[in-house]
Amino acid sequence: MIEANGLTKVYGAKTAVAGVSFTVRAGQVTGFLGPNGAGKSTTMRMIMGLDRPTSGAVTVNGLPYVRHKAPLREVGALLDAKAVHTSRSAYNHLLAMAATHGIPKARVHEVIEMTGLEAVARKKAGGFSLGMGQRLGIAAALLGDPPTLILDEPVNGLDPEGVVWVRNLVRYLAGQGRTVFLSSHLMSEMSQTADHLIVIGRGRVIADAPIQDIITGKGQSRVRVRTDEPDRLYQLLAGRGAAIEVPERELLEVTGLEPKAIAAAALENRVMVYELTPLVASLEEAYMELTKDDVEYHSLPAAEVSK
Numbered sequence: 001m002i003e004a005n006g007l008t009k010v011y012g013a014k015t016a017v018a019g020v021s022f023t024v025r026a027g028q029v030t031g032f033l034g035p036n037g038a039g040k041s042t043t044m045r046m047i048m049g050l051d052r053p054t055s056g057a058v059t060v061n062g063l064p065y066v067r068h069k070a071p072l073r074e075v076g077a078l079l080d081a082k083a084v085h086t087s088r089s090a091y092n093h094l095l096a097m098a099a100t101h102g103i104p105k106a107r108v109h110e111v112i113e114m115t116g117l118e119a120v121a122r123k124k125a126g127g128f129s130l131g132m133g134q135r136l137g138i139a140a141a142l143l144g145d146p147p148t149l150i151l152d153e154p155v156n157g158l159d160p161e162g163v164v165w166v167r168n169l170v171r172y173l174a175g176q177g178r179t180v181f182l183s184s185h186l187m188s189e190m191s192q193t194a195d196h197l198i199v200i201g202r203g204r205v206i207a208d209a210p211i212q213d214i215i216t217g218k219g220q221s222r223v224r225v226r227t228d229e230p231d232r233l234y235q236l237l238a239g240r241g242a243a244i245e246v247p248e249r250e251l252l253e254v255t256g257l258e259p260k261a262i263a264a265a266a267l268e269n270r271v272m273v274y275e276l277t278p279l280v281a282s283l284e285e286a287y288m289e290l291t292k293d294d295v296e297y298h299s300l301p302a303a304e305v306s307k
Contacts, residue, residue, distance in 0.1 A: 001026055004021055010054045039202075076149045088124065201291050225273060
């Protein structure tokens, strides 16, 4: 378990993280999202004891990271896959890490096999592709068989097979009762992997909830309705407090009314409806809505760029 309480980090005049509190629980994959500059990397570095909080505290499995006597056996982390001696082979890199904690050579071979590095284990890490570097970083995180894993952009540079492998791996580890804290910019991947999300913006937590709760927002349903009397149905549903968009003739997208209520209104007023489809919001849509006021860098629309 990871517990942050009032975690704050100030660099000169800039507050990178401002009073962040959250709990990452065991037995589930917790996703960590936020725009660039939101404070995600700084928060992860404070968890790992690489940055000292200006105020507040964070513990992993009940203790600050730096107080664990055998940290590799408590926390496995991938924060920077390039943090490897480039002239050292993957095998020797892992062997050196294992030696610091009395981890047997058999475990080194085990994580090499687990991460698909057998063919390159004796090659210098400096010649690795981005994807192979990620696999080595994950192998290092798994080396001590820790109960807690912290992975920053673990699928960066991986091919589709590797992305699926990471997804299955973290869900398997969480299923074993481990704590898995995972950051990624890939919304489609996070939606298939995470059980719970913590969203940060401008150094503050702006959402901390099960992923489905974040996707559904306040619980307002959105429904696609096709009818040959769109104007009449529009008036009927608007009178019941619904928000309605008209993407095309005979098509309404209705927010704020359940499909059953829409069907009842149409039936009562003898309006024919030939499609009634609940629309499920994507994680990307929910994330963009949550963070729209917290994005530090805004891009111009394509139409403006071309002027």
